[in-house]
Amino acid sequence: MDKKIAARITQVGYETAGERSASFVQSDNQVLENTVSQKQPLVLMSTGEAAKKFPELVKKYWWQAVKKDTDEFTQATADSAEQGYFVYVKAGEKIKFPVQACIFLNKAKSSQKVHNVVIVEDGAELNIISGCASDPLALNSEHFGISEMYVGRNAKLSFTMLHAWTKAVKVRPRTTVVVAEGGTYISNYINMDGAEDIEMNPLTRLTGQGAVCRLNSVLVASKGSHMDIGGRVVLEVPKTKAEIVTRTICLGGEAVNRGTLIGKAEDVRAHLECHGLMLSDDGYISAIPQLDAFTANAEMSHEAAVGRIAPEEIEYLMARGLNEEEATATIVRGFLNVNIEGLPEALAEKIQAALDSFSLHKGL
Numbered sequence: 408m409d410k411k412i413a414a415r416i417t418q419v420g421y422e423t424a425g426e427r428s429a430s431f432v433q434s435d436n437q438v439l440e441n442t443v444s445q446k447q448p449l450v451l452m453s454t455g456e457a458a459k460k461f462p463e464l465v466k467k468y469w470w471q472a473v474k475k476d477t478d479e480f481t482q483a484t485a486d487s488a489e490q491g492y493f494v495y496v497k498a499g500e501k502i503k504f505p506v507q508a509c510i511f512l513n514k515a516k517s518s519q520k521v522h523n524v525v526i527v528e529d530g531a532e533l534n535i536i537s538g539c540a541s542d543p544l545a546l547n548s549e550h551f552g553i554s555e556m557y558v559g560r561n562a563k564l565s566f567t568m569l570h571a572w573t574k575a576v577k578v579r580p581r582t583t584v585v586v587a588e589g590g591t592y593i594s595n596y597i598n599m600d601g602a603e604d605i606e607m608n609p610l611t612r613l614t615g616q617g618a619v620c621r622l623n624s625v626l627v628a629s630k631g632s633h634m635d636i637g638g639r640v641v642l643e644v645p646k647t648k649a650e651i652v653t654r655t656i657c658l659g660g661e662a663v664n665r666g667t668l669i670g671k672a673e674d675v676r677a678h679l680e681c682h683g684l685m686l687s688d689d690g691y692i693s694a695i696p697q698l699d700a701f702t703a704n705a706e707m708s709h710e711a712a713v714g715r716i717a718p719e720e721i722e723y724l725m726a727r728g729l730n731e732e733e734a735t736a737t738i739v740r741g742f743l744n745v746n747i748e749g750l751p752e753a754l755a756e757k758i759q760a761a762l763d764s765f766s767l768h769k770g771l
Contacts, residue, residue: 531563564590578605586614638651
């Protein structure tokens with residue numbers, strides 16, 4: 408693999424020496440790596456290869472959660488040759504170490520159209536660390552990433568997405584996750600580099616009783632970036648639960664935070680939390696929480712807040728020996744401290760170190 412690409416994707420969780428069950432790397436429209444550790448009970452390959460090898464799965468899953476004609480980006484991807492990653496875990500199999508899947512945008516003025524499919528059958532467990540990144544010279548390029556994920560009965564999928572896009576890249580992910588009875592879906596999304604133009608609002612459907620969904624996001628809107636990011640959860644049947652937690656910092660960019668919870672059945676529980684911290688007089692944060700209840704016995708709540716660091720908080724920490732910069736960095740680190748679940752300890756520590764380093768490097 409090219410050293411430049413390898414160096415860039417390490418910023419989004421890729422490891423060469425870590426404990427991984429399998430690895431997939433795609434640069435532009437070419438697969439650079441597709442390896443599965445010995446005796447791992449899972450299937451990993453490109454969706455193009457999987458479409459030829461598993462026609463029965465294509466008929467059952469391909470373009471079912473996300474419809475081809477959803478918008479111009481899904482249609483353009485559906486009309487292109489199949490590319491992206493396919494992960495399949497059979498019923499009852501619990502994959503101990505994470506699968507890492509990285510998509511890299513390398514060329515300027517290029518269009519990358521990716522269709523990912525993840526299937527975790529009944530009683531199975533899987534942890535995916537997915538990273539998307541681009542070369543700083545990949546100017547005026549676009550990335551369409553369409554992902555369909557299926558979590559079976561009493562199955563569990565932890566999906567961590569790290570983005571490190573550079574400026575002048577248009578990013579349009581489209582994701583739908585379907586969670587069956589007793590299933591659990593945990594999503595962790597981290598974007599600390601921004602992008603010139605990124606818009607994503609993934610949908611999670613809880614279709615079986617006892618299904619649970621947690622969506623956690625940490626976002627930094629740097630100057631020159633526009634981020635329109637959200638999450639939607641539809642609680643379709645009774646006794647389902649959902650939580651959406653987002654932390655956003657504005658450093659001069661534009662950030663729109665959307666969160667939507669839709670309770671369509673009796674006895675559902677859901678909470679939405681969206682907090683923003685303004686650290687610049689430029690840019691903005693727009694928090695748009697939405698709750699839709701269609702039954703009398705739906706328990707749904709939200710809290711949204713956008714503000715600055717309170718001077719008294721700085722003064723409190725300075726009175727205990729910190730200088731102003733250290734006090735500010737401490738507050739920012741605490742603000743970004745979201746309980747990100749399902750991560751290997753090494754990656755969790757790496758992300759926390761990156762947050763700490765970010766706070767100090769920015770002089771916050």
